[in-house]
Amino acid sequence: MRSDSRVTPTVNSGDLPEAVPSRRFAAGTSGVRGLLITLLGGCVRSSGQATPTSAFVDALGRFGVKEDACRQALARATADGWLCPSREGRYTWWRLSPAFEQFLRLGAERILRFTATQPDWDGRWLVVLARAAETNRPGRHLLRTRLRRAGFGNPAPGTWVTTHTDRAEEAELVLDEAGVRDEAQIFVAEHLSGGEASALVRQAWDFDEVEREYEAFLAAFTRPSFGDPLVRFTRLVHDWRHLALIDPELPAELLPAGWRGARAARLFRERHARWTPAALREWDRISARTR
Structure with missing residues (x-):
């Protein structure tokens, strides 16, 4: 070279919120914490509204997360500067902190731009x-x-x-x-x-691992077996966020023959455009229960 x-x-x-997110906001995709950040980025940020605890309990419960684990995740998110809680009567409402909202915006832009192949190298x-x-x-x-x-x-x-x-x-x-x-x-x-x-x-890079992940993504979302609009949307974004973290997004000339990433990217864009409206309507419905 x-x-x-x-x-x-x-x-x-x-300059960190505008350039590169600080370490305390760096979250992976595993466990309740990773699932929570997907909900915050995909639903809470998009709605622009304060969210009651009951909405998080409902949404995470659809993935098998117990109420205690949900509340613990919200408490940790507050301690880490993700959320700003407020009390109104018997209810607690959660808003994104300005810095974390910026972090989620940058993350959403990167995920939606991610195509599994780097153009114009x-x-x-x-x-x-x-x-x-x-x-x-x-x-x-x-x-x-x-x-x-x-x-x-x-x-x-x-x-x-x-x-x-x-x-x-x-x-x-x-x-x-x-x-x-x-x-x-x-x-x-x-x-x-x-x-x-x-x-x-x-x-x-270990492309065998990345290829296996793309195969699993294509199998899960080519013929999805889940009808709940919030579950299918959250799973789609959550799994794609994981792929965006493990795929280096190299130029086509450096990728293995028959690279599945491009096909998966097309599937993600189509499903995301189709599923987003219904998911946000369902999120608004469960968030409005205590209003």
Whole structure:
């Protein structure tokens, strides 16, 4: 690779909600917490209204979540700055905090833009050279999980690559939080010679796992077996959000033959457009019970 050393801008804490979400808002898709963030992004943010506790209990209950677990998740979300509760008589109402609403907006834009294939690649790579000391176990874990979530692959120890050169600022934030910013280097590079770039891709990412996830998504939503409009919509967005976290969204020329991601993206867009209105009507119905 020929590299152009690049000095990327400093990330100021005041800019984080507009640029890259802070770590306390970084949530995966597993468990009640992940399901809650999908509901907050897909329904609460879209409605623009305060939501009673009963609506969360009802909605999460449709996925087998007990009321106590729902209330615990709401309490944790409040402690983490996601929600702002208020009391009116016997009822508690929940609103999104301004910072978390911004986080959800950015996340929704990224999910809806996600197509499983990167368009218009200019052939350049973003390369991050970073290691965390063996004694810095939290930093090592954060580097591994957050850089992968940002679409970086790891072809060799201490080396992270992505075809998305616009993610340098996101990488800088991860390096800061891992405590390795001063020792790390970030480059924009081009592949000039040596082995095929496809070999680098196979070293950096496990596409077998991603393909299995796409197969499961296509099987679940090609002929959906659930009639509840809120359940099917939430499951659709929740599963697609998971895929957007694990798929690096590489250019078509670097992807395996017969890539299922493009087909899954078309299915998601069609189902999302068709299912959203009914899901939001059902959310409004269960949210209005105590009004």
